[in-house]
Amino acid sequence: MKRADTAEIIVVGGGMVGLSFVNLLATRWPKRATDVVVIERTPPPDWQSEVGLRVSALSPRSTNILSACGVWQGLPAERCGPYRRMVVWRNGGPGGNDTIEFDAAEQGIAALGHIVENDLVCRLLWDRAEAAGVRLLTGAAPVTLERSRDGVQLALDDGLELSARLLVGADGAASWVRQTGGLARRQWLYRQQGVVTHAQPELPHQATAWQRFLPRGPLALLPLADGRVSVVWSCPDERAAELIGGGQAALGDALTTASEGVLGQLQPTLPARAFPLVAAHASTYTGDRVVLIGDAAHQVHPLAGQGANLGLKDAAELAQVIGEFLDRPAADPGDRRVLRRYERARKTDNLATLMTMDLMNRAFSGGHPALAALAGGGLGLVNRVTPLKRAFAAYASGGTDRT
Numbered sequence: 513m514k515r516a517d518t519a520e521i522i523v524v525g526g527g528m529v530g531l532s533f534v535n536l537l538a539t540r541w542p543k544r545a546t547d548v549v550v551i552e553r554t555p556p557p558d559w560q561s562e563v564g565l566r567v568s569a570l571s572p573r574s575t576n577i578l579s580a581c582g583v584w585q586g587l588p589a590e591r592c593g594p595y596r597r598m599v600v601w602r603n604g605g606p607g608g609n610d611t612i613e614f615d616a617a618e619q620g621i622a623a624l625g626h627i628v629e630n631d632l633v634c635r636l637l638w639d640r641a642e643a644a645g646v647r648l649l650t651g652a653a654p655v656t657l658e659r660s661r662d663g664v665q666l667a668l669d670d671g672l673e674l675s676a677r678l679l680v681g682a683d684g685a686a687s688w689v690r691q692t693g694g695l696a697r698r699q700w701l702y703r704q705q706g707v708v709t710h711a712q713p714e715l716p717h718q719a720t721a722w723q724r725f726l727p728r729g730p731l732a733l734l735p736l737a738d739g740r741v742s743v744v745w746s747c748p749d750e751r752a753a754e755l756i757g758g759g760q761a762a763l764g765d766a767l768t769t770a771s772e773g774v775l776g777q778l779q780p781t782l783p784a785r786a787f788p789l790v791a792a793h794a795s796t797y798t799g800d801r802v803v804l805i806g807d808a809a810h811q812v813h814p815l816a817g818q819g820a821n822l823g824l825k826d827a828a829e830l831a832q833v834i835g836e837f838l839d840r841p842a843a844d845p846g847d848r849r850v851l852r853r854y855e856r857a858r859k860t861d862n863l864a865t866l867m868t869m870d871l872m873n874r875a876f877s878g879g880h881p882a883l884a885a886l887a888g889g890g891l892g893l894v895n896r897v898t899p900l901k902r903a904f905a906a907y908a909s910g911g912t913d914r915t
């Protein structure tokens with residue numbers, strides 16, 4: 513037998529971005545939090561005693577957003593490491609001519625960012641949303657979408673029928689909402705994989721994010737609070753397969769060589785996994801009573817760790833414009849004018865970041881001789897020219913609060 517229910521807003525996808533959006537909305541609009549429904553295919557992640565494999569480098573702007581959600585304060589310090597320096601180099605080891613360094617103290621801030629576990633943040637966001645009264649449905653996914661002038665109707669695979677005035681797609685890169693809602697997207701395959709693991713370094717990581725641009729893709733070593741580093745090594749598909757299939761010891765040796773021994777010998781402590789790297793952008797983020805946020809709208813190369821940071825800015829912007837609008841009498845959150853305001857505010861930042869990451873990947877690792885020559889001078893040059901460096905640093909730490 514079919515069951516039916518109604519809501520004001522349905523969010524498909526309870527990842528970091530979708531859950532941040534509903535928490536921000538519930539904070540702004542507490543009496544109507546029960547009018548928001550989240551549909552998430554998988555159960556909320558458990559707290560693990562082992563640090564989770566997937567981590568994100570979050571900018572100060574993102575930590576402000578998670579504070580506004582009420583969860584940043586609840587992250588245990590031993591599972592949330594700050595990074596105070598960032599050192600990026602190509603050849604000759606860090607500190608040479610081909611190096612750029614950022615320092616939180618130089619910028620007058622406590623940290624350039626924090627390394628957090630995706631699952632842990634999601635779990636805290638989930639619990640917070642539940643406590644606020646948001647309706648959270650797990651183990652279900654939508655199968656059909658119908659739209660009328662006044663709203664959307666979804667049928668779920670567990671038999672429930674849901675209607676609302678706005679459908680938010682926060683369902684990640686393969687977004688069902690984007691595809692079913694008919695919102696086109698362009699994508700560029702890098703033919704690279706991000707090989708991810710945690711490793712124990714021989715030398716202390718010094719709360720520094722280390723990144724080396726190698727000819728076939730960047731290698732990042734991000735400092736974890738427990739003294740290990742989170743590894744993200746972007747490399748061609750066949751090299752990723754070799755690294756994953758070669759065993760822990762061989763991977764450790766390859767990482768040590770690739771990082772020019774900056775942290776001494778690296779010893780992987782978790783089985784490595786590979787994630788295909790893609791750049792993608794939806795041509796529009798809004799349709800009739802449909803809007804996209806996070807990876808559903810855009811995907812960027814992870815070389816500067818910006819994907820979740822951009823998604824959190826989307827979540828904050830959409831919650832802000834909808835929240836302002838809902839204060840008005842008879843407001844309709846699916847009003848296209850409101851959704852377009854969000855899109856206008858976010859598209860330029862997202863697209864500019866996507867293109868910058870793409871250019872950096874090609875210039876520093878792509879083997880294009882002209883770009884590589886320019887980039888080689890560029891790292892040292894940017895490091896020496898203070899205003900340029902300041903601009904890069906502001907960008908690397910999430911920019912200003914303009915969005």
Ligand SMILES: Cc1cc2nc3c(=O)[nH]c(=O)nc-3n(C[C@H](O)[C@H](O)[C@H](O)COP(=O)(O)OP(=O)(O)OC[C@H]3O[C@@H](n4cnc5c(N)ncnc54)[C@H](O)[C@@H]3O)c2cc1C
Binds near residue numbers: 525
């Ligand atoms: C190797 C690698 C390293 C990265 N490092 C960083 C970093 O350091 N910093 C950073 O900012 N970003 C980083 N990113 C990017 C970041 O991981 C993503 O941008 C971010 O996780 C996107 O969040 P999201 O909530 O939009 O999507 P997702 O995390 O993909 O969440 C989508 C959710 O929707 C659910 N879902 C999907 N389809 C359906 C459906 N049909 N019905 C119901 N539920 C559904 C899924 O189960 C999931 O929970 C990295 C990415 C990679 C690949």
